Amino acid sequence: MHAPRISSFLPPRRILMGPGPSDVPRRILEAMARPTIGHLDPAFGDMMEQTKALLRYAFQTQNELTFPVSGPGSVGMETCFVNLVEPDDEVIVCVNGVFGGRMLENVRRCGGVPVVVEDAWGRAVDPDKVEAAFTSHPNARALAFVHAETSTGAQSDAAALAGIARKYGALTIMDCVTSLGGTPVRIDQWGIDAAYAGSQKCLSCTPGLSPVTFGERAIEKLRARKTPVRSWFMDLGLVLGYWSGTGKRTYHHTAPINPLYGLHEALVMLAEEGIEAAWARHRTQHEALKMGLEGLGLRFVVPEAERLPQLNAVALPAGVDDAAARARLLREFNLEIGAGLGVLAGKVWRIGLMGASARRENVAACVQALKAVLAP
Amino acid sequence: MHAPRISSFLPPRRILMGPGPSDVPRRILEAMARPTIGHLDPAFGDMMEQTKALLRYAFQTQNELTFPVSGPGSVGMETCFVNLVEPDDEVIVCVNGVFGGRMLENVRRCGGVPVVVEDAWGRAVDPDKVEAAFTSHPNARALAFVHAETSTGAQSDAAALAGIARKYGALTIMDCVTSLGGTPVRIDQWGIDAAYAGSQKCLSCTPGLSPVTFGERAIEKLRARKTPVRSWFMDLGLVLGYWSGTGKRTYHHTAPINPLYGLHEALVMLAEEGIEAAWARHRTQHEALKMGLEGLGLRFVVPEAERLPQLNAVALPAGVDDAAARARLLREFNLEIGAGLGVLAGKVWRIGLMGASARRENVAACVQALKAVLAP
Numbered sequence: 001m002h003a004p005r006i007s008s009f010l011p012p013r014r015i016l017m018g019p020g021p022s023d024v025p026r027r028i029l030e031a032m033a034r035p036t037i038g039h040l041d042p043a044f045g046d047m048m049e050q051t052k053a054l055l056r057y058a059f060q061t062q063n064e065l066t067f068p069v070s071g072p073g074s075v076g077m078e079t080c081f082v083n084l085v086e087p088d089d090e091v092i093v094c095v096n097g098v099f100g101g102r103m104l105e106n107v108r109r110c111g112g113v114p115v116v117v118e119d120a121w122g123r124a125v126d127p128d129k130v131e132a133a134f135t136s137h138p139n140a141r142a143l144a145f146v147h148a149e150t151s152t153g154a155q156s157d158a159a160a161l162a163g164i165a166r167k168y169g170a171l172t173i174m175d176c177v178t179s180l181g182g183t184p185v186r187i188d189q190w191g192i193d194a195a196y197a198g199s200q201k202c203l204s205c206t207p208g209l210s211p212v213t214f215g216e217r218a219i220e221k222l223r224a225r226k227t228p229v230r231s232w233f234m235d236l237g238l239v240l241g242y243w244s245g246t247g248k249r250t251y252h253h254t255a256p257i258n259p260l261y262g263l264h265e266a267l268v269m270l271a272e273e274g275i276e277a278a279w280a281r282h283r284t285q286h287e288a289l290k291m292g293l294e295g296l297g298l299r300f301v302v303p304e305a306e307r308l309p310q311l312n313a314v315a316l317p318a319g320v321d322d323a324a325a326r327a328r329l330l331r332e333f334n335l336e337i338g339a340g341l342g343v344l345a346g347k348v349w350r351i352g353l354m355g356a357s358a359r360r361e362n363v364a365a366c367v368q369a370l371k372a373v374l375a376p
Numbered sequence: 377m378h379a380p381r382i383s384s385f386l387p388p389r390r391i392l393m394g395p396g397p398s399d400v401p402r403r404i405l406e407a408m409a410r411p412t413i414g415h416l417d418p419a420f421g422d423m424m425e426q427t428k429a430l431l432r433y434a435f436q437t438q439n440e441l442t443f444p445v446s447g448p449g450s451v452g453m454e455t456c457f458v459n460l461v462e463p464d465d466e467v468i469v470c471v472n473g474v475f476g477g478r479m480l481e482n483v484r485r486c487g488g489v490p491v492v493v494e495d496a497w498g499r500a501v502d503p504d505k506v507e508a509a510f511t512s513h514p515n516a517r518a519l520a521f522v523h524a525e526t527s528t529g530a531q532s533d534a535a536a537l538a539g540i541a542r543k544y545g546a547l548t549i550m551d552c553v554t555s556l557g558g559t560p561v562r563i564d565q566w567g568i569d570a571a572y573a574g575s576q577k578c579l580s581c582t583p584g585l586s587p588v589t590f591g592e593r594a595i596e597k598l599r600a601r602k603t604p605v606r607s608w609f610m611d612l613g614l615v616l617g618y619w620s621g622t623g624k625r626t627y628h629h630t631a632p633i634n635p636l637y638g639l640h641e642a643l644v645m646l647a648e649e650g651i652e653a654a655w656a657r658h659r660t661q662h663e664a665l666k667m668g669l670e671g672l673g674l675r676f677v678v679p680e681a682e683r684l685p686q687l688n689a690v691a692l693p694a695g696v697d698d699a700a701a702r703a704r705l706l707r708e709f710n711l712e713i714g715a716g717l718g719v720l721a722g723k724v725w726r727i728g729l730m731g732a733s734a735r736r737e738n739v740a741a742c743v744q745a746l747k748a749v750l751a752p
Contacts, residue, residue, distance in 0.1 A: 003647040004433055008403075009423045009640050011413045021633060024412040027384075032634060033409035036400040036582055037387045038712045047385045057380055070584060071447040074609045074629040082607075105608050200630055206412055208446060208584060208632025230606050232481050233450045251717065253450040254576055256584025257397060258408060259635055264385050271379040336414045341627065 014330070015357075017366050018338035019150045019311060020178070021200035021207050022354035024262075028205055031265035032258045039242075039255040047264055048255075049245050054267035057275065058180055058203070059195065059213045061187035066213040067243040068199070068263055069234075070256050073177045076196030076210025078106055079234040080173050081144075084194055084218060086227050087111030090140040092133045092170070094118075094125040094156070097149035098342045099175055107144065110230065115140060121149075121343055122313065124306040125156040127164060134168040141221075142171040148179035150201075151341040153313040153350065154302045155183065159190040166191050171218060177201060180211065181270055182282045182310040182354055193218040199259070202282065202310055204355025205266040208259050266355075282309045285358040289351065292367030296374060301348055310358065312351040313344070317374065322346050325373050333369035390706070391733075393742050394714035395526045395687060396554070397576035397583050398730035400638075404581055407641035408634045415618075415631040423640055424631075425621050430643035433651065434556055434579070435571065435589045437563035442589040443619040444575070444639055445610075446632050449553045452572030452586025454482055455610040456549050457520075460570060460594060462603050463487030466516040468509045468546070470494075470501040470532070473525035474718045475551055483520065486606065491516060497525075497719055498689065500682040501532040503540060510544040517597075518547040524555035526577075527717040529689035529726065530678045531559065535566040542567050547594055553577060556587065557646055558658045558686040558730055569594040575635070578658065578686055580731025581642040584635050642731075658685045661734040665727065668743030672750060677724055686734065688727040689720070693750065698722050701749050709745035 016023045037044050048067075055066045069076045081103070085091055089112045093104045096119035107114040115137050117129045125145050134140060143165035147158045162172040171193040176185045182202030187195055193215045200207035214222075214236070222236060229235040233253065241250040270278055286309030290300075293314055301313040316322055322339065326349075329335045338350035351366060392399045413420050424443075431442045445452045457479070461467055465488045469480045472495035483490040491513045493505045501521050510516060519541035523534045538548040547569040552561045558578030563571055569591045576583035590598075590612070598612060605611040609629065617626040646654055662685030666676075669690055677689040692698055698715065702725075705711045714726035727742060 001433055001436055003650055004426075004429045006426045006430060006644055006647065008407065008644055009410075009426070009637060011410050011423075011637070012417075012419050013411050014413050014417065016412065016414060018414055018416075020630060021412050021414060024634075029409040029411070029634070031384065033405040034385075034387050035389050035405070036392065036397050036576075037390050038392060038394055038397060039583065040394075041388075041390065041706070041712065043388050047387075050380075050382045050385070053380045054382060057377055060377055071451065071609070072629045072632065075447065075451075078607065078609050102608065109604060109606050109608055198630070200412075200633075206632060206634040207415065207630040208635055228485060230485055231454065232478065232485055233447070233454050253448045254396060254574070254583040256448065256582060256632075256635065257576075258400075258405070258582040258638070259584055259632065261385060261387070262634070268382055268384055271382065274379055330417070336417065 013334060015335045015362055015365055017352050017357055017362060018336045019350045019352050020198065020354060022204050022352060022357040024204055024206055025356045027269065028262050028265045032206065032262040034261055036257050039257060040249060040251065045249055048243065051260065051264050051267065054271060055211050057271060058267060059185060059187045061213050063187065063213045063215050065219060068260065069210040069212050070253060071210060072208055073196060073198035073210045076212050077102065077175060079212060080194045080196055081106040081110050082229050082231045082234050083236045084142060084171060084173060084221055085110040085112040086225055088113060090115060090137055091142045091144055092117060092130065092137065092140045094130065094145035096123060096125055096154060097121050097146065098151035099146045099149060103144045103175065122152045122154055122301045124154050125161060127157060127160045130161055130164050134164060138168060140168065140170050142173055144173040146175040148176060148183065148308050148311065150178040150311060151344065152302060153308045153311040154306050155308045158192065162191045171221060178311055181278055183279055183308060187213055199263050202354045203266045203270065205262045206259055208256065209263050282353060282358045285353050285360065285363055288363045289353060292363060296370055310352060310354045312353065313348045316347055316349060320374065328373050329369050335366060335369045389710060391711045391738055391741055393728050393733055393738060394712045395726045395728050396574065396730060398580050398728060398733040400580055400582055401732045403645065404638045404641045408582065408638040410637055412633050415633060416625060416627065421625055424619065427636065427640050427643065430647060431587050433647060434643060435561060435563045437589050439563065439589045439591050441595060444636065445586040445588050446629060447586060448584055449572065449574035449586045452588050453478065453551060455588060456570045456572055457482040457486050458605050458607045458610050459598055459612045460518060460547060460549060461486040461488040462601055464489060466491060466513055467518045467520055468493060468506065468513065468516045470506065470521035472499055472501055472530060473497050473522065474527035475522045475525060479520045479551065498528045498530055498677040500530050501537060503533060503536045506537055506540050510540060514544060516544065516546050518549055520549040522551040524552060524559065524684050526554040526687060527720065528678060529684045529687040530682050531684045534568065538567045547597060554687055557654055559655055559684060563589055575639050578730045579642045579646065581638045582635055584632065585639050658729060658734045661729050661736065661739055664736065664739045665729060668739060672747055686728060686730045688729065689724045692723055692725060696750065704749050705745050711742060711745045
């Protein structure tokens, strides 16, 4: 076979204002380019412990079992479900967008019995419906919901939902892929038992890592399992031999060293800024973007009280060619915004203000580019 | 919660001669530090297609379905098993080291019925035993074996093993994590139906990606499945909507953008060197290392004819404190070599010569450092 003649890939420089990845600061990219060391090197072990401490801060939790899974957010999601759902377990799953639907699919593939609570795409999960689901299914073992629906930009009341689950003795599994670092996530205060996030949203790191956290009640469920976890790679009982800080670190899989340097740096930057300041920055830039978008006549999909500052879904104006307009934004303005997903495909645009993308220059560039593209 | 006061992580500079990760060339690290773009950006799509072509060259295959899974080698392994093994499928699994054992565990968790062919750790898989296993289990659906056992440094005769499987109408699943790019891997010529590798061995990229390839017969098996794939993330039927080059690329998960830049660069470098030249380089450096190690009185674990050039397992000399000696190599010489795994823990050292680590300076540094540490 002949060797293909292919040159180094030199990516264009984009302004990333889609639903993630967000702009990755130079400082994080440079951290990823530091020399690779071994996954069992004591120096790497120290970095792992620091990363866990930094993630506890990001999640606002004391959970010992807090670490980044070696895969994208979907692997973090699946890690939660394969470990915490056994065949025939009833699980209440809230579906108000694509990622709730993915949770549902996970429950099914684990052999669980899903009880679906549906809400309109673009709306928060309705706690009353969740309460009703528990009333009719009092033996449900878990409640699963998405805190910040990336497909719609709706935020749900995690504290209220977790409170209902706890009343019925069920675990809460929460998707906070798009909220972590952007809007308040308070694992301990809200009583969330298991949660997963992503590296490439409000943490502004490269995609490919999924921070997760598990509380005591989740660990009890894990210990009490009657069946083996269906996945070898995601079996927490095995992964922990590597990520737990106590005693000898044993090999499970080879951790993605350089991406983990990047996540460490992203979390150091979050700690330097202060998480409350990061939340406030996302809010401030959202207000600016909102003014700009409304000035262009664009209409938000999500009611104001349920709206995420970092993910702005607006209805596609009548007469605009979705794909052509986004292609022009990319070609002429190097600006990436997100298309609609699922039932909202072709109907909305999703404009992300996540992590380092939540800055004044980006808001200005985005509003100006949209103005040009939407001009009659 | 107070923000932890943690600084940027500045890793030490090591010479990586363990079982992987191997030394990552500056050029690859710099590729990973290029600006992040979106996973649906057309420019990224072009890079994906190039990566697939480059991987076909590395695997020596025409298989259209050749791409990097977004996770470490263990996820590549699990991707093969969850897709190709259904509950109650009989699978012949060859175990001659840790990774054969991991394949066995995968078969079990997929609900398959494993038929184990055991060989001594440090020896190749015996084709006669595989033939005998098929004779007594003629309905076995698949044969699984490790081409290059990273835990021992033994290489098996992949062509012979795949030939037996084909005779009995079974699929062949091959682990070539440690062989890809280091010793000949010829997927098409050998008739391998599915194989997985790792980014951090002879390709010298950062860990966290797993190149896989699937042939027509594997795809037929996938199409003929009676049960859904147990994993959502690894379900090839879904992943392909994103990685297949035909038609519109649809979102499945957010690909690890920057690590994929690194893999692309590593594969461009392999194509530039030429794969035969890369194989020859691994062989040449192995010969040099062998002379050096034998000069120090070290004894190879694997018989010469079954020995991998890129993974050199030697018996720990009597009276040497394993952990203390390796700690000294790391501390005084910045040299990482690998400990024994499984039944070989505490009994062997594994010295890797993989990818960019397979160079004269490394061989010299390693032999000199070992000489110092082993001096009475």
